[in-house]
Amino acid sequence: MAPLSAVLQSCCIALLTCVATASSVPQHASSSDDTVIQPPPPPLAHSEAAIRRNAFSIFNAVHSAMRQWGSSLNHNGMSLMLATVPEGQLFYHGGPEAGRPPGIDGSGFDWLAFELEHAQMFARARGGAPPPHRGDPDDDDSGDTNAWEWDITNAHYERRAHIWTLDDEHDQKTFENDDNDEDDGGDDDDDNGEPKKPRRPVYHYGPRFGPPARGYFHTYRANRPLNLLYIDGMAAGKTGYGCLDSQDLLLLDWDRNDQKHHKGDGWGGEIDRAGGLCDLAKEWAWDDGEGGRIDGFIRTEAGFEIIYCDFSADGGLDVVSIQPTPFANQTGGLPDFVETEFLRGVAQRYHGFPTGRIHMDWSSMVSAFFYDVNLTNPDASRPELPRLSNTTRSERRGIRSRLQEVVAARACFAPNHGKAVVDWxxxxxxxxxxxxxxxxxxxxxxxxxxxxxxxxxxxxxxxxxxxxxxxxxxxxxxxxxxxxxxxxxxxxxxxxxxxxxxxxxxxxxxxxxxxxxxxxxxxxxxxxxxxxxxxxxxxxxxxxxxxxxxxxxxxxxxxxxxxxxxxxxxxxECDPCQHPDEMCLVAMFPWGDDEDHFHPRCKVVNGLGSGNNYWRNGMGRQSN
Incomplete structure (x- = not known):
C-alpha cells in the first residue's frame, strides 16, 4: 500500500491538473428567491502561444525569484508562488513595541525581515533622549501620550516611507502653537471665546515622525513550517512604475482608477494593502485539520520582508529576544555608516539565500506570463517593464481564481511542506x-x-x-x-x-x-x-x-x-570592486538613482537619501 503522503500528493497533482478544465465551464447557483448568484470567474487557460512569446520573461522570473539582484532590475513582477520556511528559522522585526507587536490597528499583522540589518533600520530609536518633562507643560500627567503630535497607528508606515530623511536638520526640537505661531500678547481665548489650546512641544524627525522614543529589535523563531506566498519583482516598491500591480490589481482586485487605497501620493496604501492581503489569507484558508492558511506574504525592497499576518503567540512565531535600541546621544554611530552597513547586508542576498532558509514551490507558480493577456506598459518610454494595467478585470480575476485553486491544494502537499515537483x-x-x-x-x-x-x-x-x-x-x-x-x-x-x-x-x-x-x-x-x-x-x-x-x-x-x-x-553585474569601501550597487527601493538601475557600478555608498532618486522619478509615471 502506498504511503499516505504519496497518496495525498497524487490526489493534489490530479486536482491541480484538472481544475483548469473542470472549472472552465461557468457554473451558476440560485438562491431560494431565484436570484442568480454568480460564482468566481473560472481560471484562464494557459496559452502555449503566450508562453512561447513570454518565454524569456518567464525564464528570467524563475532565475530572479528570491534573489535581490534580479528582483531589483526586473522590478515589475508578474508571478506568484507558494513558499515554505522550515521550522526553526529566525526572523527579525524592528518597531516601537517592547513586546509582541499587536499589529497595525490591533489587527495582528506587521512586518518581518529576513535579515538583521533590515529590521535594525526600523528598530532605531527616534532622536536623542527624551526631555525630562514628556507631557504637556500645563498637564499634571506628564506621561500623557496624547500631549504629543504622534499617531502611533501610522508609525510603521511613516517610518518606512521616510526612513532616509533623518538627518541633523530634522532632528531639532521646535515649539508650535496649534492655532497661531505668533505670540498674540497672552490672550487666553480664541475668537469664539473658547480657551486656547496650550502650547506644547512638537518634535520633527522627518515628516510627522513624532517625539523621541525608544526602538526595539525583535528576534523570532518559526515554531512550525510557515506557509508564505511570494510576490516576485520589487513588490514592496511604492512607486509609479508598476511594482504594486500584482498586489493591487490582481490579488486585491482594486479598481485601477480608484485612488482611495493609494492616498493619492504613491507612498500610501500600505496599511490597506497589508490588511487586505491578510484578509485574503483568511478567506483562502484550507482545511488540513490545523487551521492551515497563508501565514504571510514575501515582498522585496532593499531586503526581503514578510507581511506577517499573526504576531500572536498562536501565530507560528516564538520570541527569542526583544532588545531596546539606543538613542542617538547614547552611541557614537554615524547615520551614513548605518546606511552603508544596511546595504552591505542586503547585497549578500543579491544571488539568493543559503540552502534551507526557504523552499520555493515552483509547481505552484502562477504567472500572468502564462496567459494571453495584454501586459504592455502604457508608458511608452519603459516598454521593458510589463504592467497589468492593460488587462481586463475579468482576466485578472481569472488568473486570481487559478491562484486560489493552487492555494486550496496546499493542504494536500502539507506532508511535503509544499515541495516542488521539479527545482526549475x-x-x-x-x-x-x-x-x-x-x-x-x-x-x-x-x-x-x-x-x-x-x-x-x-x-x-x-x-x-x-x-x-x-x-x-x-x-x-x-x-x-x-x-x-x-x-x-x-x-x-x-x-x-x-x-x-x-x-x-x-x-x-x-x-x-x-x-x-x-x-x-x-x-x-x-x-x-x-x-x-x-x-x-x-x-x-x-x-x-x-x-x-x-x-x-x-x-x-x-x-x-x-x-x-x-x-x-x-x-x-559589476566586475569585482577594487576598494573595500565600495560595493556594486543596484537601485533597490527606496535607494538608488537612475544610473544605479540602468548601469549598476561599484561606488562608495554614502548619502543615498538625497539627489536623483530612481524610485521617486517613477512617481509621475502613467499608472493606468
Missing amino acids: QGIVDLVVTRFSRRFGQLMRDKSVSIADLAKRMLPTLIYSYINYEDPEEQRSVQLQRCTEHYLAGSLTLKSKWTPEDKSIYLAIETVTNTICKSLFDIHAVVYNGMANDDEDNNSSEGTVEEEDKLKDTQVLQIVQELMGKLQWTTWR
Whole structure:
C-alpha cells in the first residue's frame, strides 16, 4: 500500500491538473428567491502561444525569484508562488513595541525581515533622549501620550516611507502653537471665546515622525513550517512604475482608477494593502485539520520582508529576544555608516539565500506570463517593464481564481511542506552559468576577433550534441539534443507535473532552443562561412580578409540578437570592486538613482537619501 503522503500528493497533482478544465465551464447557483448568484470567474487557460512569446520573461522570473539582484532590475513582477520556511528559522522585526507587536490597528499583522540589518533600520530609536518633562507643560500627567503630535497607528508606515530623511536638520526640537505661531500678547481665548489650546512641544524627525522614543529589535523563531506566498519583482516598491500591480490589481482586485487605497501620493496604501492581503489569507484558508492558511506574504525592497499576518503567540512565531535600541546621544554611530552597513547586508542576498532558509514551490507558480493577456506598459518610454494595467478585470480575476485553486491544494502537499515537483530554478541556473560569461566575453573581448573567439568556444559548447560517426545526421536531431540537455531529468517526473510545471518547462525549452540554434548558426558561419544553411552567404568570392570580416559581422549579429532576447541580469553585474569601501550597487527601493538601475557600478555608498532618486522619478509615471 502506498504511503499516505504519496497518496495525498497524487490526489493534489490530479486536482491541480484538472481544475483548469473542470472549472472552465461557468457554473451558476440560485438562491431560494431565484436570484442568480454568480460564482468566481473560472481560471484562464494557459496559452502555449503566450508562453512561447513570454518565454524569456518567464525564464528570467524563475532565475530572479528570491534573489535581490534580479528582483531589483526586473522590478515589475508578474508571478506568484507558494513558499515554505522550515521550522526553526529566525526572523527579525524592528518597531516601537517592547513586546509582541499587536499589529497595525490591533489587527495582528506587521512586518518581518529576513535579515538583521533590515529590521535594525526600523528598530532605531527616534532622536536623542527624551526631555525630562514628556507631557504637556500645563498637564499634571506628564506621561500623557496624547500631549504629543504622534499617531502611533501610522508609525510603521511613516517610518518606512521616510526612513532616509533623518538627518541633523530634522532632528531639532521646535515649539508650535496649534492655532497661531505668533505670540498674540497672552490672550487666553480664541475668537469664539473658547480657551486656547496650550502650547506644547512638537518634535520633527522627518515628516510627522513624532517625539523621541525608544526602538526595539525583535528576534523570532518559526515554531512550525510557515506557509508564505511570494510576490516576485520589487513588490514592496511604492512607486509609479508598476511594482504594486500584482498586489493591487490582481490579488486585491482594486479598481485601477480608484485612488482611495493609494492616498493619492504613491507612498500610501500600505496599511490597506497589508490588511487586505491578510484578509485574503483568511478567506483562502484550507482545511488540513490545523487551521492551515497563508501565514504571510514575501515582498522585496532593499531586503526581503514578510507581511506577517499573526504576531500572536498562536501565530507560528516564538520570541527569542526583544532588545531596546539606543538613542542617538547614547552611541557614537554615524547615520551614513548605518546606511552603508544596511546595504552591505542586503547585497549578500543579491544571488539568493543559503540552502534551507526557504523552499520555493515552483509547481505552484502562477504567472500572468502564462496567459494571453495584454501586459504592455502604457508608458511608452519603459516598454521593458510589463504592467497589468492593460488587462481586463475579468482576466485578472481569472488568473486570481487559478491562484486560489493552487492555494486550496496546499493542504494536500502539507506532508511535503509544499515541495516542488521539479527545482526549475536549479535548471535555469545551469543554463545561465554555462553560457552567461561566454556570451558576455564574445561581446566585450576586443583582443581577438569575435569569430575566432567563438571558434575556440564551440567545441566545448556543441560537440557533445553531434554524432560524428554519422555524417548524415540531421541538424534537427543535434539541435534537439542540445535543447533538452538540461531538461532531460525533469522529463522523468512529467507524470507529476502541474499545469504550472508544464508552462515553465515550455518556457525553458523555448529559451534553450533559441540558445542552441544560435550556437549552431555561429558554427555554420565560422566553419562554413554561412548561417541558417543560407548558401547565398557564401556565393561570392573574396579575399581572406574580407571573408574574416564578414564572419565577424555575422557572428556579432547572431550574438547581439540572442543576448537582446535573453536579457540576463548577470550581464549587468559589476566586475569585482577594487576598494573595500565600495560595493556594486543596484537601485533597490527606496535607494538608488537612475544610473544605479540602468548601469549598476561599484561606488562608495554614502548619502543615498538625497539627489536623483530612481524610485521617486517613477512617481509621475502613467499608472493606468
